[in-house]
Amino acid sequence: MLARQVILSGTSNALKTISAATASPTKSLMPKSTAPSAAPTRRYHEVTGDIISPSMVMGIDHLRDPRLNKGLAFTLEERQVLGIHGLQPARFKNQEEQLELCRISISRYQEDLNKYLYLVDLQDRNEKLFFRLISEDVEKMMPIVYTPTVGLACQKFGLIYRRPRGLFVTINDRGYIYEVLRNWPESDVRAIVVTDGERILGLGDLGACGMGIPVGKLALYTALAGIPPHQCLPIVIDVGTNNTALLEDPLYVGLRHNRIQGKEYDDFIDEFMEAVVKRYGQNTLIQFEDFGNHNAFRFLDKYRDTYCTFNDDIQGTASVAVAGLLASKRVTGKKISENTFLFLGAGEAAIGIADLVCKAMQVEGLTLQEARDKIWLFDIDGLLAKGRPEGRLGGHKAFYAKEHKVMKNFAEVVNEVKPSVLIGASAAGGAFTPEILQAMGKNNDRPIIFALSNPTSKAECTAQAAYDNTEGRCIFASGSPFPPVQYGGKTFLPGQGNNAYIFPGIALGVIATGTHHIPEDMFLIAAQAVADHVAQEDLDKGSLYPPLGAIRDCSLEIAVGVTKFAYEKGLASTYPEPKDKLAYIKTHLYNFNYESAMPVTWKWPPQKEVTGGSINPTQLQA
Numbered sequence: 001m002l003a004r005q006v007i008l009s010g011t012s013n014a015l016k017t018i019s020a021a022t023a024s025p026t027k028s029l030m031p032k033s034t035a036p037s038a039a040p041t042r043r044y045h046e047v048t049g050d051i052i053s054p055s056m057v058m059g060i061d062h063l064r065d066p067r068l069n070k071g072l073a074f075t076l077e078e079r080q081v082l083g084i085h086g087l088q089p090a091r092f093k094n095q096e097e098q099l100e101l102c103r104i105s106i107s108r109y110q111e112d113l114n115k116y117l118y119l120v121d122l123q124d125r126n127e128k129l130f131f132r133l134i135s136e137d138v139e140k141m142m143p144i145v146y147t148p149t150v151g152l153a154c155q156k157f158g159l160i161y162r163r164p165r166g167l168f169v170t171i172n173d174r175g176y177i178y179e180v181l182r183n184w185p186e187s188d189v190r191a192i193v194v195t196d197g198e199r200i201l202g203l204g205d206l207g208a209c210g211m212g213i214p215v216g217k218l219a220l221y222t223a224l225a226g227i228p229p230h231q232c233l234p235i236v237i238d239v240g241t242n243n244t245a246l247l248e249d250p251l252y253v254g255l256r257h258n259r260i261q262g263k264e265y266d267d268f269i270d271e272f273m274e275a276v277v278k279r280y281g282q283n284t285l286i287q288f289e290d291f292g293n294h295n296a297f298r299f300l301d302k303y304r305d306t307y308c309t310f311n312d313d314i315q316g317t318a319s320v321a322v323a324g325l326l327a328s329k330r331v332t333g334k335k336i337s338e339n340t341f342l343f344l345g346a347g348e349a350a351i352g353i354a355d356l357v358c359k360a361m362q363v364e365g366l367t368l369q370e371a372r373d374k375i376w377l378f379d380i381d382g383l384l385a386k387g388r389p390e391g392r393l394g395g396h397k398a399f400y401a402k403e404h405k406v407m408k409n410f411a412e413v414v415n416e417v418k419p420s421v422l423i424g425a426s427a428a429g430g431a432f433t434p435e436i437l438q439a440m441g442k443n444n445d446r447p448i449i450f451a452l453s454n455p456t457s458k459a460e461c462t463a464q465a466a467y468d469n470t471e472g473r474c475i476f477a478s479g480s481p482f483p484p485v486q487y488g489g490k491t492f493l494p495g496q497g498n499n500a501y502i503f504p505g506i507a508l509g510v511i512a513t514g515t516h517h518i519p520e521d522m523f524l525i526a527a528q529a530v531a532d533h534v535a536q537e538d539l540d541k542g543s544l545y546p547p548l549g550a551i552r553d554c555s556l557e558i559a560v561g562v563t564k565f566a567y568e569k570g571l572a573s574t575y576p577e578p579k580d581k582l583a584y585i586k587t588h589l590y591n592f593n594y595e596s597a598m599p600v601t602w603k604w605p606p607q608k609e610v611t612g613g614s615i616n617p618t619q620l621q622a
């Protein structure tokens with residue numbers, strides 16, 4: 001049998017061999033560590049986040065390490081000093097020329113999955129080039145690294161898996177999660193996106209194949225908010241899967257059993273949270289992503305006041321939807337509280353949105369109950385009506401249940417409630433039928449229709465169908481992008497109501513301020529920041545959101561808002577409070593451009609800009 005060798009970081013640095021038959025190290029081979037992590041650490045420039053290369057990373061590492069690699073952009077001097085002269089062709093190419101080549105290369109692929117694989121390969125090869133490419137062409141690249149293509153990549157994960165990216169923590173690691181975290185080779189992690197793969201987009205339980213999601217979300221942390229990539233850690237918690245097709249699929253790479261649930265699972269998540277804090281500190285941002293509904297709300301309630309955490313599907317989605325609604329006021333002339341809302345779906349996204357809409361209505365002067373009265377939800381068992389015979393009304397659903405007859409036909413509910421805002425967050429692709437859309441058009445001058453489910457195949461309707469069935473009068477947004485729509489001689493560019501407008505900026509503000517907790521108000525602040533970025537020109541084209549290319553500006557604005565709020569409320573832990581918040585936030589941004597690769601001349605005493613603790617004199621002698 002093949003043996004897998006695992007280097008256990010620790011004082012002894014001993015090499016231990018374990019059986020490859022187990023997907024995770026067995027307990028007996030994972031020594032409990034008490035010493036601080038001895039995982040290899042890199043030094044980063046305080047401002048740019050660039051790696052400061054000590055002399056030991058000379059030569060070929062500069063071509064092999066994606067953080068150091070600049071491809072043909074290494075100058076002659078750099079090639080000679082680093083000892084890589086002759087290892088590349090003679091040509092020099094700056095980053096702009098390389099970007100052009102990337103664009104040409106990617107356009108040659110017909111299949112989106114191949115484009116995705118090209119980008120994965122680029123990230124593995126040349127990190128700065130990868131991030132600059134995405135950040136400079138968000139409109140073209142986001143649909144590849146993110147929804148919808150990332151959904152396909154998750155579905156094909158076993159087939160396309162090449163090199164590891166992110167950390168896989170399995171239920172077999174219980175009792176040893178901290179030790180597994182120590183194997184991650186970065187010591188300065190500030191943000192984690194974690195999923196257990198149970199509800200990947202609208203595609204259901206994809207188990208360990210869900211890794212594509214944290215990887216994609218964190219790529220956007222860097223591309224859209226300039227958070228340095230070494231500060232980002234994607235994690236999949238693998239407790240098995242209930243997806244029988246995957247369990248029978250020979251290509252499946254996760255644990256091959258049903259999901260561990262109940263107390264065992266909860267204890268495991270508790271241990272995970274504690275291990276993260278022990279390894280990376282109390283301020284480490286933990287973004288919960290694509291957990292199953294039954295766990296998502298529980299964990300948010302359980303951890304929100306004791307950890308620096310938020311649930312993107314509940315809170316990030318709420319924020320982006322409210323941003324669109326705030327912007328819609330400029331089109332409809334109506335306050336948010338003057339609308340009647342109907343949701344298809346009453347899960348994480350829908351309830352999250354409903355709760356934040358209530359907060360926005362309260363700001364407009366309504367009581368909480370008055371706000372809830374304006375919101376109707378419909379789940380798989382029908383309208384949330386008190387006393388309905390089937391379908392649980394537990395948890396947050398109960399707040400929105402109405403004294404109303406039982407109704408199971410959504411089209412009939414649309415006619416009964418006559419909503420001015422229709423929001424789909426059900427993963428029921430095509431559920432907004434022409435009949436439903438026409439009713440929206442009949443009952444409203446400017447009906448607001450959000451088909452938020454992802455990926456594209458799960459959208460409740462297409463953009464084209466929304467315009468076609470409302471005589472072009474609707475204000476439409478979708479979770480995944482749709483191409484421009486032609487209607488009545490006009491071209492509409494509907495916006496993408498996706499939490500990607502929100503989570504990168506929230507994360508940037510939280511990280512920069514060392515905020516301990518993330519109150520709900522921050523998501524309202526973020527919503528307003530995005531709405532403020534919507535130009536009249538965007539509204540005229542039919543979009544309630546700024547163009548995707550402007551998300552980077554939104555992220556900065558959100559981060560500034562979060563920073564102000566964090567200091568006002570005593571949540572920040574970074575002192576002194578910066579006077580110029582925007583300037584302060586900008587000092588945290590990743591530099592997408594190549595830096596000189598010439599080795600730093602090491603001096604004693606240490607130079608001020610060198611971070612990562614005191615310099616070890618033994619390194620100086622090397």
Ligand SMILES: NC(=O)C1=CN([C@@H]2O[C@H](COP(=O)(O)OP(=O)(O)OC[C@H]3O[C@@H](n4cnc5c(N)ncnc54)[C@H](OP(=O)(O)O)[C@@H]3O)[C@@H](O)[C@H]2O)C=CC1
Binds near residue numbers: 452454458480499500
């Ligand atoms: N645009 C964006 O930024 C985001 C989009 N989403 C998308 O929203 C969708 C839902 O996600 P999420 O809320 O987290 O998932 P949940 O599983 O938490 O909720 C799904 C909800 O839809 C209901 N539902 C399912 N099928 C039907 C149906 N045929 N008719 C009526 N109701 C139905 C479920 O009913 P029941 O409660 O009875 O099970 C449940 O209330 C996904 O496609 C996801 O990708 C999610 C987050 C962000």
Ligand SMILES: CC(=O)C(=O)O
Binds near residue numbers: 147290453454479499
């Ligand atoms: C966008 C997102 O977070 C989702 O669809 O789950």
Ligand SMILES: [Mg+2]
Binds near residue numbers: 289312313
């Ligand atoms: Mg999600």
